[in-house]
Amino acid sequence: MAAKVLTVTSGKGGVGKTTITANLGAALASHNQKVVCIDGDIGLRNLDVVLGLENRIVYDIVDVVEGRCKLRQAMIRDKRIEGLFLIPAAQTRDKTAVSPSDMVRICDELRPDYDWVIIDSPAGIERGFRNALAPADRVFVVTNPEVSAVRDADRIIGITEAEEKGPAQLIINRINPAMVERGDMISTIDIVELLAIELIGIIPEDSNVIVSTNRGLPIVLDGKSQAGQALQNIARRVMGENVPFLDLNDQGGFFKQIGKLFSSGGKNE
Amino acid sequence: MNPNIEIKGISEGLLATIGEGDWTEIRQALLELIQTQADFFKGADLTLNVGDHEIKAADLGKLRDQISENDVILRGLISKSPRTEENAKSLGLTTHFERPQPERSGKAFDTSVGGDEAIFVQRTLRSGNNIIYPGHVVVIGDVNPGAEIISGGNIIVWGRLRGTVHAGASGDETALVCALELAPTQLRIAETVSITPSSKKKPKPEVASLKDGQVIAEVWDIHKSKK
Numbered sequence: 001m002a003a004k005v006l007t008v009t010s011g012k013g014g015v016g017k018t019t020i021t022a023n024l025g026a027a028l029a030s031h032n033q034k035v036v037c038i039d040g041d042i043g044l045r046n047l048d049v050v051l052g053l054e055n056r057i058v059y060d061i062v063d064v065v066e067g068r069c070k071l072r073q074a075m076i077r078d079k080r081i082e083g084l085f086l087i088p089a090a091q092t093r094d095k096t097a098v099s100p101s102d103m104v105r106i107c108d109e110l111r112p113d114y115d116w117v118i119i120d121s122p123a124g125i126e127r128g129f130r131n132a133l134a135p136a137d138r139v140f141v142v143t144n145p146e147v148s149a150v151r152d153a154d155r156i157i158g159i160t161e162a163e164e165k166g167p168a169q170l171i172i173n174r175i176n177p178a179m180v181e182r183g184d185m186i187s188t189i190d191i192v193e194l195l196a197i198e199l200i201g202i203i204p205e206d207s208n209v210i211v212s213t214n215r216g217l218p219i220v221l222d223g224k225s226q227a228g229q230a231l232q233n234i235a236r237r238v239m240g241e242n243v244p245f246l247d248l249n250d251q252g253g254f255f256k257q258i259g260k261l262f263s264s265g266g267k268n269e
Numbered sequence: 270m271n272p273n274i275e276i277k278g279i280s281e282g283l284l285a286t287i288g289e290g291d292w293t294e295i296r297q298a299l300l301e302l303i304q305t306q307a308d309f310f311k312g313a314d315l316t317l318n319v320g321d322h323e324i325k326a327a328d329l330g331k332l333r334d335q336i337s338e339n340d341v342i343l344r345g346l347i348s349k350s351p352r353t354e355e356n357a358k359s360l361g362l363t364t365h366f367e368r369p370q371p372e373r374s375g376k377a378f379d380t381s382v383g384g385d386e387a388i389f390v391q392r393t394l395r396s397g398n399n400i401i402y403p404g405h406v407v408v409i410g411d412v413n414p415g416a417e418i419i420s421g422g423n424i425i426v427w428g429r430l431r432g433t434v435h436a437g438a439s440g441d442e443t444a445l446v447c448a449l450e451l452a453p454t455q456l457r458i459a460e461t462v463s464i465t466p467s468s469k470k471k472p473k474p475e476v477a478s479l480k481d482g483q484v485i486a487e488v489w490d491i492h493k494s495k496k
């Protein structure tokens with residue numbers, strides 16, 4: 001095994017990075033993949049909460065970096081989902097406690113034994129983001145159909161390109177089909193046209209996400225929810241499958257257009 | 270903008286060509302220009318072409334100091350007056366520029382056409398990217414919202430222009446901005462600012478220029494633009 005490192009990032013906060021990291025991890029693990037999720041948001045950790053593993057934290061990533069424990073000791077194994085592990089962030093430290101080279105070292109130590117390492121990046125373009133970007137093999141940029149989120153995504157994509165971590169792939173989260181239909185939301189096609197990177201997922205707005213977050217149970221385990229399905233599809237695309245995009249009643253044949261835009265030149269690993 | 274000062278980009282930095290008129294007034298105007306357009310001039314190497322003006326060594330030294338207070342370095346001085354040139358040399362300023370002469374091709378007429386300094390960029394300019402350049406700027410690709418171009422001359426975008434652009438940033442009111450889709454967040458030519466009204470119509474190539482102190486955008490007309 002030689003794990004690929006996926007970094008989930010966005011620039012703007014609250015767009016769904018943590019939700020996507022947790023669910024991508026759970027979905028990949030449910031396909032018999034060995035997955036480690038790393039919470040890169042030191043000082044504001046919450047990936048553990050979304051995964052429902054908060055009460056099992058003993059050591060965190062700063063303990064690893066500062067030599068208080070071995071890497072394996074800081075890894076929490078998810079008892080419900082075989083093959084899923086979490087390395088939690090420290091709650092009480094700031095982002096400078098970890099450096100980009102620490103992250104590279106930790107990922108390199110994990111690579112031989114796992115299939116995927118997924119890093120949940122903090123918002124912003126500062127140290128925490130640089131830490132999350134440093135070891136990345138692939139970068140997923142998350143945005144919402146909102147002008148400010150798209151603007152930040154563009155900025156992040158630019159930095160990713162400058163750091164030669166690109167081309168990043170795009171996940172658009174919280175699409176509201178009813179609003180799109182009314183023309184009250186920036187359309188997916190406009191976002192893709194502006195950001196000009198490959199689209200790898202579209203996730204609808206879905207109140208089940210909040211319910212599952214509160215329960216600490218990844219929504220991909222809920223086969224009926226649309227968001228869960230969309231996240232499952234992203235996981236399959238990550239593994240190289242060619243999965244068509246969900247039809248979210250988006251009028252105007254958008255998904256056909258997207259299909260045309262991306263069926264050629266899609267980067268599958 | 271003082272009509273007696275013309276700024277353009279050259280390979281050595283910026284060239285300010287001084288026209289006729291009262292030297293003390295022009296000198297003052299030059300300093301004001303550098304101050305008001307600090308964004309543009311900051312860090313630049315400046316060469317003055319003073320033409321016939323006679324400038325004393327002490328005055329020149331003082332001017333150099335005043336210019337350097339704005340983070341601009343006076344590197345060279347071109348003058349028609351041998352005395353002024355001597356004064357410039359004594360201050361260590363470059364007074365001659367090697368201009369590569371176009372090779373004579375043996376033809377009866379020189380058919381080559383000169384041009385101005387420009388920078389060519391082939392990529393998408395994303396939010397947070399910027400280009401600051403004394404000459405013209407040519408981009409093949411989109412200029413996204415949040416990206417910025419500041420040019421001493423014209424700005425040509427072969428793509429969608431949605432970011433912020435400032436053409437003629439050193440005061441050139443004849444500067445143009447062209448784009449296949451002209452929808453900038455903000456567009457400035459010399460000192461004049463305009464904001465594009467959002468429109469839903471099908472984009473067409475457009476040219477923006479200053480007419481009677483206002484920025485006007487016109488659809489690119491192949492027939493009209495032939496001069």
Ligand SMILES: Nc1ncnc2c1ncn2[C@@H]1O[C@H](COP(=O)(O)OP(=O)(O)O)[C@@H](O)[C@H]1O
Nearest residue numbers: 013014015016017018019174204205206209210
């Ligand atoms: N597709 C979705 N539908 C509804 N709510 C969502 C969706 N994605 C995320 N959320 C909610 O948005 C909030 C922010 O999500 P989170 O993953 O913490 O974002 P980030 O990690 O980018 O700050 C959370 O309350 C989450 O439950």
Ligand SMILES: [Mg+2]
Nearest residue numbers: 017018041046
């Ligand atoms: Mg988060």
